[in-house]
Amino acid sequence: MDYIKVSSVAEYFKYIEEYALINHISRGESRKFKSIISGAFRPYKRYKMHFGEKHTDEFYNYVANELTSMQKEHFLAFAQHSGLPTYLIDFTTSHLVSLFFACNDDNSNTDEPGYVYFINKRRMVNLDEHMLNGYSGGLLERIKDCENGIIDVWANKFDADVTKNYFDYDASAFLNDYQLMINSFLDFITHQEDDFSRTELYQQIRMLCEELQKAKLINSEQSDYRLYFDNSSFDAFNVRILALAQKILPLLDGSSIIEDLIRRDSVEEKLMSEMYAIQDYGLLRWRTDEPYERYETGDPYPITWQNLVLLLMKIATQFAIYSTKTDFYLPFYGSYSPPNISGRISQQSSVFLCQIHQIETRHRNERNPRNILLTQEIRPDFMLEVANKRKILNELDMLGINLKTIFGDHDNIAKYIRNSFFNGIDEPER
Numbered sequence: 001m002d003y004i005k006v007s008s009v010a011e012y013f014k015y016i017e018e019y020a021l022i023n024h025i026s027r028g029e030s031r032k033f034k035s036i037i038s039g040a041f042r043p044y045k046r047y048k049m050h051f052g053e054k055h056t057d058e059f060y061n062y063v064a065n066e067l068t069s070m071q072k073e074h075f076l077a078f079a080q081h082s083g084l085p086t087y088l089i090d091f092t093t094s095h096l097v098s099l100f101f102a103c104n105d106d107n108s109n110t111d112e113p114g115y116v117y118f119i120n121k122r123r124m125v126n127l128d129e130h131m132l133n134g135y136s137g138g139l140l141e142r143i144k145d146c147e148n149g150i151i152d153v154w155a156n157k158f159d160a161d162v163t164k165n166y167f168d169y170d171a172s173a174f175l176n177d178y179q180l181m182i183n184s185f186l187d188f189i190t191h192q193e194d195d196f197s198r199t200e201l202y203q204q205i206r207m208l209c210e211e212l213q214k215a216k217l218i219n220s221e222q223s224d225y226r227l228y229f230d231n232s233s234f235d236a237f238n239v240r241i242l243a244l245a246q247k248i249l250p251l252l253d254g255s256s257i258i259e260d261l262i263r264r265d266s267v268e269e270k271l272m273s274e275m276y277a278i279q280d281y282g283l284l285r286w287r288t289d290e291p292y293e294r295y296e297t298g299d300p301y302p303i304t305w306q307n308l309v310l311l312l313m314k315i316a317t318q319f320a321i322y323s324t325k326t327d328f329y330l331p332f333y334g335s336y337s338p339p340n341i342s343g344r345i346s347q348q349s350s351v352f353l354c355q356i357h358q359i360e361t362r363h364r365n366e367r368n369p370r371n372i373l374l375t376q377e378i379r380p381d382f383m384l385e386v387a388n389k390r391k392i393l394n395e396l397d398m399l400g401i402n403l404k405t406i407f408g409d410h411d412n413i414a415k416y417i418r419n420s421f422f423n424g425i426d427e428p429e430r
Helices: 010-018 053-065 069-073 076-080 097-103 128-134 149-154 172-192 200-214 233-251 256-259 267-275 305-320 343-347 390-398 409-422
Strands: 004-006 026-027 089-093 114-120 124-126 333-336 350-354 358-361 371-375 382-386
Touching: 004 010, 004 200, 010 097, 010 382, 010 390, 026 097, 053 076, 053 382, 069 149, 076 089, 089 128, 097 114, 097 382, 097 390, 124 128, 124 350, 128 333, 200 233, 233 390, 267 333, 305 371, 343 350, 350 382
Parallel strands: 004 382, 124 333
Antiparallel strands: 026 089, 026 114, 089 350, 114 382, 333 350, 358 371
16 A cells, blocks of 8 residues: 655644545554454464454453443443453544554654554444444344345445435445455455365356456546446446356355345245346346336346345355455445543544454364454555654644543553653663
8 A cells, every 4th residue: 555654743734634534534553564453353363263252241240330331331342442352443533643543652662653544434334223232243244134234334325316426436436446345255266275176167166256356347548437337337247246156156055045145035936046047138237226026027136236245245255264365355344433431432532443254164074163264354545654753742742642631541641641751861770
């Protein structure tokens, strides 16, 4: 990712204004890590289970009697801000707070640059209600529900019949995001390491996947990207994905579960077979919201692009257990904005990203089950590299952004006073 270097608060403000970053949420990190990942998943390698709910339950049992009713209702956020690893990732709506965390290095290595990552708010799907209902962040939990799934919440940003605009920003951005998302799930299929990957059938499947990955929905010479929808290029691309899925489905166990994902209701076997016979009907109505009435007309069962994404997700998780890939890309992020259950929530202007994940377990004639953790890739839209950390911390302090105001607890107030006392002089030996 391209990035810009800043070395003062003034430069920082300059680029926030220049690149319209006020419309983003941000996260500061004091040094460069391989990826942005939640605390629950950092220590765990490929075949280990993630930080489970039992740890949160154990913490609850210790502290619940001291909590308010609101803190209990939003206990996952409370646990996150108390330092317990969860699948939540700390972001903020205050870019000064992010800059502080990019500069506040406990290792005192101020020569190593910090980083501030920005994600456009247009990518955020509000999951506040889901969190209260026990949403666990699982890839296929709620995400497949037509009325409540985050795929459908995200899809509500589309309204072709009314606005002729497929997203709340330009259509080229959607086409790029859509293809990146599809390619991410195709990667699970094309990066296999089991015996099946050496068969002739798999080579045919891999060739179809690679052809799709090379397909270009965006043409740099095309000025009006909406024409890609009008001339059915988008539909043709999706038909090829469905054709690929038809070749893979018979190979998978539990294919009826996969078939259910592309239907909004149960249908007769005859209608299902007609739906698969796409050569008899031509292009399907990918962008329809009329899933039932069309049976009587003899038209095929309509499939929307979000149904297709769910289908490909399910296929990808079936292949994931023998894939070298462990993360996937979705162009949206589930967000969670709890009320002020603790001072830190308010002082840090907190908003959490819920890192979507999936634990896949496969036996396949193995004596021991094989577990693999799949996690959503957090891909920032913009990044700033921060130098001169000590100088910037002093500038932020003059603006009232420091340990005392960011955290507000006794330990950090004492630490702020201690740091101020020793600022510029060597600490005494112990």
